[in-house]
Amino acid sequence: MPKVQTKRQTRRPIARGERVQTVAERTMADIVEVATEEFAREGLAGARIDEIAARTRTSKRMIYYYFGSKEDLYLAVLEAAYRRLRSVELGLDLDARRPDEALRQLVRSSFHHHHANTDAVRLIMNENLHYGAYLKKSNVIRKLNVPAIDAIKRILERGEKAGLFRHGIDPIDLHMTISALSFHHVANRYSFSTVFNVDMTSEAAIRARGEAVADLILAWVGRSRKAS
Numbered sequence: 001m002p003k004v005q006t007k008r009q010t011r012r013p014i015a016r017g018e019r020v021q022t023v024a025e026r027t028m029a030d031i032v033e034v035a036t037e038e039f040a041r042e043g044l045a046g047a048r049i050d051e052i053a054a055r056t057r058t059s060k061r062m063i064y065y066y067f068g069s070k071e072d073l074y075l076a077v078l079e080a081a082y083r084r085l086r087s088v089e090l091g092l093d094l095d096a097r098r099p100d101e102a103l104r105q106l107v108r109s110s111f112h113h114h115h116a117n118t119d120a121v122r123l124i125m126n127e128n129l130h131y132g133a134y135l136k137k138s139n140v141i142r143k144l145n146v147p148a149i150d151a152i153k154r155i156l157e158r159g160e161k162a163g164l165f166r167h168g169i170d171p172i173d174l175h176m177t178i179s180a181l182s183f184h185h186v187a188n189r190y191s192f193s194t195v196f197n198v199d200m201t202s203e204a205a206i207r208a209r210g211e212a213v214a215d216l217i218l219a220w221v222g223r224s225r226k227a228s
Contacts, residue, residue: 024066027056027058027062027066028066028067030056030058031052031056031058031063031066031067031073032073032076032077032080034052034055034056035047035052035073035074035076035077036077036080036081036119036120036123037119038051038052038055039074039077039123039126040118040119040120040122040123040126041119041122043126043129044070044071044074044126044130044134047070047074049063049064049070049073052073071134074134075134075137075138077123078123078127078134078135078138078141079138079140079141079144081117081119081120081123081124082140082141082144082145083140083144084113084117084120085110085113085117085120086144086145086147086148088109088113089106089109089110089147089148089151090147090148090151092105092106092109094106094151094154094155095154098162099155099156099158099159099162099164099165100159100164100165100218102155102158103155103159103217103218103221104214104217104218106151106152106155106178107178107182107210107213107214107217107218108210108211108214110178110179110182111181111182111185111209111210111213111214112206112210113182114182114183114185114186115182115185115186115206115210118186121183121186121187124183125187148175149171149172149175150171152171152174152175153171156169156171156174156221159221163223164222164223165221165222165223166221166222166223169221174217174221177217177220178213178217181213181216181217182213185200185206185209185213189201
């Protein structure tokens, strides 16, 4: 598979009062960042520790010192991908919004996060080829998902109380539906664009699709005419 040149993020300035990372922490963060690209592009079997070491100007020995093994580094990369997604969701202050506005904001955030983090989507696709074997080893990812489901549960409860949402919606089912609609746009955009000759990569197309997904979710959770 041809290698895609990716632009690495530049570090933001340290804010006053913010804890400064140690050299070891910065090194580990750099390794995880580069390993994310390598595992997303090549998969677990195809990724090479030599390549990660060369791009981070470290050594295989240092990578193994910090992470233990190639499989442990892969798991650390998966955990970092989930941690980024959950941190975005938790930073939305959804409780301060009307329940319908909060849900729309959550859907928009999820959709655009998936679009902006294509490596994370590829990682999850690869992990599913392993039947979730490495996710099962993580004690971190399940804990990361608890606040996300709790946030959705609170939105649904407030929406039901306000008469905006129908009763009986499972928060995990809603989370799965949002994820599925957001994930599809990234995971299948090349095949879908080719087969149907549609644009799925322009800013206008992404914005329009994000709003369509939000509209679908709001319509799905809303009270039906029969129920009202």
